[in-house]
Amino acid sequence: NAGVMQNPRHLVRRRGQEARLRCSPMKGHSHVYWYRQLPEEGLKFMVYLQKENIIDESGMPKERFSAEFPKEGPSILRIQQVVRGDSAAYFCASSPGTLNADTQYFGPGTRLTVL
């Protein structure tokens, strides 16, 4: 039973380019969460999605960032016109539902470096 998968594991972009981060949840999980970890800091919630729906994007910057979780395929976190401050580790987590009892399981993260 594969865990949460994220790719790429490492991504290097120049300022102004676009970054696309992918997340495939665990089998049977239909809820996906994205978190960002800046260097030497804890993880900060960005966005919560269910299939084809964004449920809560309160932690995501209003500009340049977008997320989707299509009916088929992985969830995508897209960052347009990246800046140096976007350099961070981006973690995806999945859970089977929204019950309080549900644990979020994390992927290995994508480390984005903006040159």
Added chain:
Amino acid sequence: AQKVTQAQTEISVVEKEDVTLDCVYETRDTTYYLFWYKQPPSGELVFLIRRNSFDEQNEISGRYSWNFQKSTSSFNFTITASQVVDSAVYFCALRVFSGGYNKLIFGAGTRLAVHP
């Protein structure tokens, strides 16, 4: 306000010492969950434990034990007889049912270095 505080930024111990990592949380919710995650040098996040707010029983798993004290809003983590492989950043997290949706609120983490 919902908040998790891990006051210890870094801890350094020698192998076989016991070490306790502190976690203090704030929430107005009466129902909530607390978690500990381990982030080894390789960078992934490893789930260690989940505790709900109604269960104040302490838990032991091998060399790991957790002390949940609702009266002081603390959920401390103790590693007994530490080993070099325990070196990692440890995160305490709070899950609140804010707005009807789960989200995890993380502390800043405690970096544990275990030296041989």
